[in-house]
Amino acid sequence: MSNIHLFYQSYSFEKIIQKGGEGKVSAWRHLVNKNMWVAVKEPRKDSRVLRNQLMKEAKNLHTIGNHPNIVQFYGYDNSHPNPPTLFFEMASLGDLPKYKVSLMRARQLNAVPEATLWKLVADMVKALHWMHNGHSVPYVHGDIKPSNILAVSPPGTNPSDIPLLPTFKLCDFTHMVPYREDGPGTPFYGTPEYAPPHVERRHVNTPIDIYGLGATLQEVALDVLPVLSNIKFRDYWRMMNKTPPSLRELNNDDHRWRWDIPVIYRPLNIPLKQQIQWDVPNPRATYSDELNEWYTRLLHHSLDKRFSAAVLHQYFIPVADVQIRLLVAKFECSQAAKELSLSRTAWKVRREGKDSGCEDGSEEYDSPSTMTPREVLFTKFT
Numbered sequence: 001m002s003n004i005h006l007f008y009q010s011y012s013f014e015k016i017i018q019k020g021g022e023g024k025v026s027a028w029r030h031l032v033n034k035n036m037w038v039a040v041k042e043p044r045k046d047s048r049v050l051r052n053q054l055m056k057e058a059k060n061l062h063t064i065g066n067h068p069n070i071v072q073f074y075g076y077d078n079s080h081p082n083p084p085t086l087f088f089e090m091a092s093l094g095d096l097p098k099y100k101v102s103l104m105r106a107r108q109l110n111a112v113p114e115a116t117l118w119k120l121v122a123d124m125v126k127a128l129h130w131m132h133n134g135h136s137v138p139y140v141h142g143d144i145k146p147s148n149i150l151a152v153s154p155p156g157t158n159p160s161d162i163p164l165l166p167t168f169k170l171c172d173f174t175h176m177v178p179y180r181e182d183g184p185g186t187p188f189y190g191t192p193e194y195a196p197p198h199v200e201r202r203h204v205n206t207p208i209d210i211y212g213l214g215a216t217l218q219e220v221a222l223d224v225l226p227v228l229s230n231i232k233f234r235d236y237w238r239m240m241n242k243t244p245p246s247l248r249e250l251n252n253d254d255h256r257w258r259w260d261i262p263v264i265y266r267p268l269n270i271p272l273k274q275q276i277q278w279d280v281p282n283p284r285a286t287y288s289d290e291l292n293e294w295y296t297r298l299l300h301h302s303l304d305k306r307f308s309a310a311v312l313h314q315y316f317i318p319v320a321d322v323q324i325r326l327l328v329a330k331f332e333c334s335q336a337a338k339e340l341s342l343s344r345t346a347w348k349v350r351r352e353g354k355d356s357g358c359e360d361g362s363e364e365y366d367s368p369s370t371m372t373p374r375e376v377l378f379t380k381f382t
């Protein structure tokens with residue numbers, strides 16, 4: 001970074017956003033223009049290994065270049081005692097888990113709307129297509145998961161709004177590697193809860209990113225870690241004639257068993273009651289068959305059946321564009337209907353309070369509010 005002193009003169013440290021696996025990420029704010037923020041990533045602690053990893057990430061970001069669905073990298077600086085320091089655009093809505101909580105809270109939902117899920121997959125397909133097919137060799141991200149996906153408000157959005165369709169951007173390029181068929185091969189060293197089947201872990205290739213995207217979609221949609229639950233894992237281990245670990249061992253955060261517990265497929269389109277059988281502890285929503293069909297192709301064990309980023313880019317993106325428009329219209333319509341029925345109830349309660357003297361108990365008025373929300377909306381639009 002050429003003008004590092006200017007940066008430290010014009011921005012001040014605000015808060016630590018996250019201490020992740022490798023880095024400590026903090027938010028810095030412009031001293032004059034309070035709307036300008038920069039995210040700064042440094043090694044989490046003083047360690048040569050972490051310094052090398054962050055330096056590798058800076059090089060990877062430089063190699064991969066700019067893309068609308070990849071976090072914008074401004075540059076790095078090596079002048080601090082524990083270098084490097086990496087500078088990024090600030091994701092206003094945080095990472096995917098944080099955005100999900102804010103969205104559900106702001107709109108009083110108990111599950112992520114389907115339109116948001118299509119948008120998430122569409123944005124990630126664009127980022128992965130760029131990584132896998134936009135350079136002279138394919139690059140594997142190697143660690144696709146919710147906390148490595150950021151959400152940014154689209155331009156023109158009110159900063160206090162939590163949009164249904166943010167721009168999702170891929171971040172954390174510490175695990176990125178080029179894929180060369182005849183090369184020595186890089187073993188998978190991403191996060192076990194989103195890891196591909198064991199046969200793919202010895203020499204990582206681009207399909208592992210698609211698998212990670214499928215696992216991510218499952219987690220966001222069903223609110224469950226996309227792996228076998230501890231209890232089911234013990235049954236599965238016994239079935240393989242092996243001695244299972246105790247539940248206590250499995251509850252340790254960083255236990256070695258994490259690498260043995262497989263990612264599993266859980267359908268997104270089945271009724272809530274049936275989701276318990278699929279090991280979903282807290283069923284929240286049922287999504288469409290269409291979304292489930294694509295999701296099945298992300299999480300397929302067979303490489304012939306798992307779609308590549310190129311295929312998804314060609315066929316999924318146009319379908320997603322249409323689905324998103326349709327689902328947003330449906331979502332807004334149902335929100336409006338909800339609001340209308342609430343205000344109708346409030347109006348009725350007020351009226352009943354006023355008219356408590358009405359003798360025969362009959363509805364003595366035929367106001368617009370006796371129409372169903374659908375009728376009212378329809379009238380409004382025509």
Ligand SMILES: Nc1ncnc2c1ncn2[C@@H]1O[C@H](COP(=O)(O)OP(=O)(O)O)[C@@H](O)[C@H]1O
Nearest residue numbers: 018020021022023025039088090091095147172
């Ligand atoms: N540009 C950014 N804007 C906002 N938050 C960010 C940004 N980059 C990272 N974060 C937050 O910091 C966390 C850790 O960053 P990441 O690059 O994934 O580092 P690590 O290698 O430590 O996992 C992310 O999960 C996200 O919550």
Ligand SMILES: [Mg+2]
Nearest residue numbers: 020147148172
């Ligand atoms: Mg990370």
